[in-house]
Amino acid sequence: MKFQTLPYFVALPALMLALSAQAHNPEEHINKGEAPNCAAMKDMDHSKMDMNDPVMQAMMQKCMPKDEVMSKDGDAGHDMEAGVKKPSEHQH
């Protein structure tokens, strides 16, 4: 009878150890949902920034309130956002 309970004492700690090891570096495996560090834009070399570059425009959209982007670029900001059809289902 003694030996019948022994596997449980071995298996349980082993299982807990295995589960804790699945994502031992959580930073890499979870979505942190952090806010964009828009202050970094101020430190970027503005002479090298091309306002027509989609990367730059995307950063502006992310960091500036929508109405501000609209007033700077006319309707460009609106067009950019409307340029992509919204996917019918969007969940991961």
Next chain:
Amino acid sequence: MPSFKLLTCFKCIVVVSGLVVLAGLGFIYSGYYPMGADSKHTKLTYWALETLRERSISRAAQNIEVPADLDIPARLLRGGSDYAAMCAGCHLVPDKMNSDFTLGLYPEPPNLTVKHSGHDEPKVVQAREYFWIIKHGIKGSGMPAWGPGHTDEQIWNLVAFLQRLPELSPDQYQILTAQGSSSSHNH
């Protein structure tokens, strides 16, 4: 006489082929093949698998139609947040050279934050192949097929982001992939 020789030769080929098949089966069942991801392929095996993969993807992706609006900011933003959630663990972020996955997976997932020499195909070809790989995955490599859970539009957004990723600085990457102000996209 010639027909007798031909028959003997044919028998010989059949016997040798049979022995080769039997030896192959014997090896499979013997359990001697080193299956660990930390045991590297031989150069010949690696070449054969890599060529098989490249040729297969190239053929399968050749007729995919690439959207004309791939390079627009909205796609970069949507694709960026998806990349951070789904891909960055294996394919890295700017200024980071490895992760648990790149150290442990075999073959090692490509670092998509840098331009690879020898892959100078036109952008449209690269876009097609990225799309196909993301949608269908790659057998035996750790690359999953994202197609079943994602729309083609979502995958094209990822492709748009991937095409600009090697040019991004760490700050640009952080801004484009952060979840913060984009309320339309939550994982």
